[in-house]
Amino acid sequence: MGAGHAAAALAELLDRLVLVDISQVRVQEPRAGRSERSRGAASRDPVATVAMPVMGDVTGRLHEVFPGGTCARLAGLLTGGGIVAFPEGFGELEQSALKEAANIVATAYARAITEFTGVLLILGSPAIRISPAALAGAAGEVGNDDAPSVLVETGIRVFAEDQPVGASFVLAPDAPSVAALLRAIGTP
Amino acid sequence: MSRRRVLICDDAAFTRNLLRDILGEAGFEVAGEAGNGREAVERYRELKPDVVTLDIVMPEMGGLEAARVILQEDPSARIVMCSAMGQRAMVVQAIEAGARDFVVKPFQPGRLLEAVERALA
Numbered sequence: 001m002g003a004g005h006a007a008a009a010l011a012e013l014l015d016r017l018v019l020v021d022i023s024q025v026r027v028q029e030p031r032a033g034r035s036e037r038s039r040g041a042a043s044r045d046p047v048a049t050v051a052m053p054v055m056g057d058v059t060g061r062l063h064e065v066f067p068g069g070t071c072a073r074l075a076g077l078l079t080g081g082g083i084v085a086f087p088e089g090f091g092e093l094e095q096s097a098l099k100e101a102a103n104i105v106a107t108a109y110a111r112a113i114t115e116f117t118g119v120l121l122i123l124g125s126p127a128i129r130i131s132p133a134a135l136a137g138a139a140g141e142v143g144n145d146d147a148p149s150v151l152v153e154t155g156i157r158v159f160a161e162d163q164p165v166g167a168s169f170v171l172a173p174d175a176p177s178v179a180a181l182l183r184a185i186g187t188p
Numbered sequence: 189m190s191r192r193r194v195l196i197c198d199d200a201a202f203t204r205n206l207l208r209d210i211l212g213e214a215g216f217e218v219a220g221e222a223g224n225g226r227e228a229v230e231r232y233r234e235l236k237p238d239v240v241t242l243d244i245v246m247p248e249m250g251g252l253e254a255a256r257v258i259l260q261e262d263p264s265a266r267i268v269m270c271s272a273m274g275q276r277a278m279v280v281q282a283i284e285a286g287a288r289d290f291v292v293k294p295f296q297p298g299r300l301l302e303a304v305e306r307a308l309a
Contacts (some may be wrong), residue, residue, distance in 0.1 A: 013294035096200045096203075100200040100202045120277055122245075
């Protein structure tokens with residue numbers, strides 16, 4: 001449901017047909033307890049992580065992790081140019097475009113969660129961090145130290161693009177909010 | 189006839205560019221831009237535009253608070269909220285704050301122009 005909302009939002013933003021693959025969803029254990037193996041292999045490629053605070057009925061953070069290839073193609077589509085070299089070609093406008101796309105897609109996910117659970121999620125201002133190869137953190141690196149988080153891996157196909165773009169969304173509610181979310185979906 | 193003047197407020201430079209292009213091509217004069225609500229209030233006092241577009245979630249001061257401040261100082265101000273936060277609760281809050289219309293991002297140019305024209309009517 002969230003992926004469908006997100007695809008519709010991205011299609012509107014890019015003015016192109018966007019298809020979304022079935023999302024892979026898993027619950028990640030608190031970061032402090034994760035083994036190196038469960039964190040997954042750290043990416044060798046640079047990534048952009050857009051993070052925004054979650055407010056409303058639940059609190060926490062939402063992270064979106066974009067592989068470098070996705071950043072390059074999305075920024076190109078959004079700014080009307082060709083593929084933008086990432087990260088060296090990412091100036092203020094490209095970062096702003098990616099942040100805004102991330103904000104719109106994340107808000108679509110948040111809206112779906114609100115519709116599904118009745119729990120209001122309000123997202124704060126996004127902040128972007130570009131990690132060079134040596135520091136690249138995969139989606140498995142983000143989340144809370146003391147509470148589980150929900151990882152959604154989504155593949156997105158933009159019509160007329162030869163390669164799909166993909167992103168990982170990590171909803172990391174604060175510990176008290178995990179219980180609130182579980183109650184909202186009827187899980188004891 | 190003089191061009192109608194608009195003040196654009198959004199923390200994303202990308203979106204400000206988009207709004208500037210759409211409104212400029214439609215014949216509006218973009219009188220100024222602001223990157224947060226506090227700047228929007230200051231620029232409104234200085235420029236007295238015909239209409240303001242405000243994002244909701246911005247650093248320093250959000251769009252809802254900015255709308256309240258602007259309308260307190262100038263009850264005839266015409267404000268259009270332009271935000272990705274399209275949940276019903278947010279739309280209601282925006283209208284209660286005094287916004288004339290609410291455009292959910294991402295938007296088609298026609299929807300934005302319709303909202304701005306409606307605010308000016």
